[in-house]
Amino acid sequence: MRDVAVIGIGMNRWGELWEKSHRQIWTEAALEAIDDAGVDHVDAMFVGCMSGGLFMGQEHLGAMLADQLGMGPIPGTRVESACASGGLAFRQAYLSVASGMHDIVLASGLEKMTDVDGGAATYALSTAADQEYECFHGITFPGLYAMMARAHMAKYGTTEEQLAAVAVKNHENGSKNPLAQFPMKVTAEQVMNSVLVADPLRILHCSPITDGAAAGILVPLDMAKKMSDKPLVKVAASAQASDSIALHDREEITWIGSTAKAAEDAYKQAGCTPKEISFCEVHDCFTIAEIMVTEALGFFDRGQGGKAAESGETALGGTIPINPSGGLKSKGHPVGATGVAQIRELVMQLRGECGERQVKDAVRGMSQNMGGTGASTAVHILERV
Amino acid sequence: MIGSSRYWREVPQRYRYEAAKCTKCGKIFFPPRLVCNGCRSREFETVTLAQEGVLETFTVIRVAPTGFGDETPYAVGIIKLDDGVRITSQVVDCDVEKLNIGDRLRLEFRKVQEDGESGVICYGYKFVPAN
Numbered sequence: 357m358r359d360v361a362v363i364g365i366g367m368n369r370w371g372e373l374w375e376k377s378h379r380q381i382w383t384e385a386a387l388e389a390i391d392d393a394g395v396d397h398v399d400a401m402f403v404g405c406m407s408g409g410l411f412m413g414q415e416h417l418g419a420m421l422a423d424q425l426g427m428g429p430i431p432g433t434r435v436e437s438a439c440a441s442g443g444l445a446f447r448q449a450y451l452s453v454a455s456g457m458h459d460i461v462l463a464s465g466l467e468k469m470t471d472v473d474g475g476a477a478t479y480a481l482s483t484a485a486d487q488e489y490e491c492f493h494g495i496t497f498p499g500l501y502a503m504m505a506r507a508h509m510a511k512y513g514t515t516e517e518q519l520a521a522v523a524v525k526n527h528e529n530g531s532k533n534p535l536a537q538f539p540m541k542v543t544a545e546q547v548m549n550s551v552l553v554a555d556p557l558r559i560l561h562c563s564p565i566t567d568g569a570a571a572g573i574l575v576p577l578d579m580a581k582k583m584s585d586k587p588l589v590k591v592a593a594s595a596q597a598s599d600s601i602a603l604h605d606r607e608e609i610t611w612i613g614s615t616a617k618a619a620e621d622a623y624k625q626a627g628c629t630p631k632e633i634s635f636c637e638v639h640d641c642f643t644i645a646e647i648m649v650t651e652a653l654g655f656f657d658r659g660q661g662g663k664a665a666e667s668g669e670t671a672l673g674g675t676i677p678i679n680p681s682g683g684l685k686s687k688g689h690p691v692g693a694t695g696v697a698q699i700r701e702l703v704m705q706l707r708g709e710c711g712e713r714q715v716k717d718a719v720r721g722m723s724q725n726m727g728g729t730g731a732s733t734a735v736h737i738l739e740r741v
Numbered sequence: 742m743i744g745s746s747r748y749w750r751e752v753p754q755r756y757r758y759e760a761a762k763c764t765k766c767g768k769i770f771f772p773p774r775l776v777c778n779g780c781r782s783r784e785f786e787t788v789t790l791a792q793e794g795v796l797e798t799f800t801v802i803r804v805a806p807t808g809f810g811d812e813t814p815y816a817v818g819i820i821k822l823d824d825g826v827r828i829t830s831q832v833v834d835c836d837v838e839k840l841n842i843g844d845r846l847r848l849e850f851r852k853v854q855e856d857g858e859s860g861v862i863c864y865g866y867k868f869v870p871a872n
């Protein structure tokens with residue numbers, strides 16, 4: 357396997373992009389990554405998209421977007437793993453370069469979620485859960501995470517204030533991200549008084565519905581050294597793991613096993629420990645998710661993620677800054693694009709390009725992107741060379 | 742949109758609560774599987790789910806998916822049955838504001854959706870307080 361570097365990144369402003377088609381949204385991000393890398397062609401492309409079919413009635417996105425790129429009949433592959441589609445697309449791009457199959461590969465993610473109404477979007481998202489044995493009974497995604505939250509609160513004493521602290525911190529970080537969908541700051545009182553969606557989760561505990569795309573260019577590290585005058589960022593680890601799709605089939609409702617397993621593999625590949633990670637982008641689709649993920653990644657002991665968020669350990673300037681980009685909560689969550697946008701934040705932080713939200717002395721960043729209630733997880737570690 | 746076969750093929754589970762018990766290690770799967778994820782055996786016997794269990798966690802749905810709008814607020818929980826199987830189900834015939842983790846519940850056959858994806862009335866299991 358060859359060492360691999362990320363030499364280009366791209367992302368557009370996320371939001372409810374009524375005036376733009378998925379072709380335009382995706383191609384803007386892809387071209388920005390290509391220009392940032394300074395390459396004149398790519399050998400292959402991967403796109404993570406959860407549900408082109410249900411969100412916009414369009415499948416066959418690998419070929420369609422490869423064509424939009426205008427770079428000839430390159431292989432175009434669409435990758436799906438619900439909300440982890442982007443992380444898996446990046447991983448497939450990484451594997452195709454590391455293996456020697458291709459030299460210059462575009463990794464990307466896309467979701468166009470506002471072409472359908474709210475009910476249809478909620479249905480599309482729910483297909484990441486078990487249709488027959490979860491959704492049939494009237495559960496929603498906020499409902500599934502709410503059941504995780506209540507179990508975590510009962511077992512470890514996690515509080516509503518601690519859940520709110522995650523939202524407050526991520527909106528604070530997102531207010532420094534010019535591409536964030538909801539860059540406004542929120543207070544704990546606002547979060548705790550917002551409307552209940554599924555007890556104990558309220559609307560301000562939930563990530564939004566978003567249109568958006570993100571992209572990156574991967575090349576062999578040896579080639580990158582000759583091509584790029586920007587600070588070099590290499591992929592130190594790429595790991596993936598699975599778990600049961602239904603939450604009720606997990607051994608423990610309060611533990612995200614796929615994230616713990618992918619992280620264990622990633623730390624082994626990178627030869628580092630959780631303490632040696634400078635910052636981390638995690639999949640905070642709901643506030644409780646960030647708390648549980650920071651535990652599964654080994655930053656905090658089981659049950660201590662809530663306390664850590666409340667005490668400021670995960671803030672910019674804390675012991676382990678979590679979601680300096682604003683996370684899914686503030687930046688937005690176009691599901692298939694999220695995992696690739698996390699990689700973009702890692703590259704920007706490691707290059708020192710993040711301005712007000714820059715993590716000091718960032719040398720090694722981690723990203724964690726998961727599907728459903730944690731049935732799939734992709735974990736990546738990127739390092740400044 | 743989705744044909745009624747999608748509903749009818751789950752009838753052994755939704756009407757008769759049929760599960761598969763691994764004849765090697767005893768683990769019970771609901772719905773049945775072809776391979777035991779505990780011991781990798783492929784041999785099972787059909788058993789009926791335990792009809793009582795304990796509420797492990799739950800939520801009260803305030804914003805419902807399509808088809809459940811008229812029922813809000815309603816409770817959905819994960820119930821650990823006395824045979825060790827965990828399932829997701831609505832919890833009904835109770836004050837949703839007074840539910841607690843650890844409550845003892847009993848399975849009952851009920852209507853789950855008035856007009857499901859395939860246009861048929863969907864029946865299945867719901868849980869009610871055990872006493």
Ligand SMILES: [Zn+2]
Nearest residue numbers: 763766777780
């Ligand atoms: Zn077995």
